[in-house]
Amino acid sequence: MSKCKYCGVEILDDAVKCPLCSGVLDGKKEEGHTYPDVVSGVRKTTVLYRIFSFAFIVIASVCIALNVWLTPTLRWGEIVTCSLAYLLWLGYIILKDNAGYRIRILSGVAGAVLLIILIDTFLGFSGWSVSYVLPAAIILLDLALAILMLINRRNWQSYLILQVAMVLVGIVPLVLIRIGIVTQPLVSDIAFLVTVFMFLGSMILGGRTARIEMKRRFHI
Structure with missing residues (x-):
């Protein structure tokens, strides 16, 4: 034409x-008008992820088999398997188109903490993962939320629901202290105080905007 x-x-x-x-x-x-071939890109990503998934199954199976045959008292095969599973999960979250950056950050940190707890368990569970790593990750996420709220100042109130979730997560180390799993409570106490103070600070400084957001989220 x-x-x-x-x-x-x-x-x-x-x-x-x-x-x-x-x-x-x-x-x-x-x-x-020409448009990018989105379908082709998605198909290539799906095929690539399936290849990595198959490679994960093969490598994990070989490692566990070698672990059982050669060094049954040392659970290194399970550590390798869990580490590869975390990398596979992280790749899935990164490649997932409809996963926002908040979901990616939370999923990545939560997966890393779970991996470290599993490694601690496989090594005999001395408790360092829940005494130090878990509360440190909570503090790290609190700081990340504060930075995101400063960057996205026009829509900062949308992060309040995540701060509420962090307060609930901050209670977990306190429960572990109560039942005797966490033997070094200092970092856990600091993590809980940081989450509470950051949430209260957001509510006080946010004023009416923060109250409206909480009413909208919880219908109160």
Whole structure:
């Protein structure tokens, strides 16, 4: 399809002159809009992820088999399997199109903490994972939320629900202290205080906007 540069009429056939103004056509055809091939990209990503999944199954099976046959008292095969599973999960979250950056950050940190707790368990569970790593991760997420709220100042109140979730997560180390799993309570206490103070600070500084957001979220 050609288009006359003088009057703008679209020519459907191979005419040399414009049938309206008799202007000479330059012979260039107007090309339609082109769009990225999203479907092809998704298919390639899916195939690549399936290849990695298959490789994970093979490597994990070999490691566990070697672990059982060669060093049954040392659970390194399970550590390798859990580490590869975390990397596979992290890749899935990163490649997932509809996963926002908040979901990616929370999923990545939560998966890393779970991996470290499992490693501690496989090594005999001395408690360092829940005494230090878990509360440190809570503090790290609190700081990440504060930075995101500063960056996204126009919609900072949308992070209040995550702060509420962090307060609930901060209670977990306190429960572990109560039942005797956490033997070094200092970092856990600090993590809980940080989550509470950050939430209270957001509510006080946010004023009416924060109250409206909480009412909208919890219908109170």
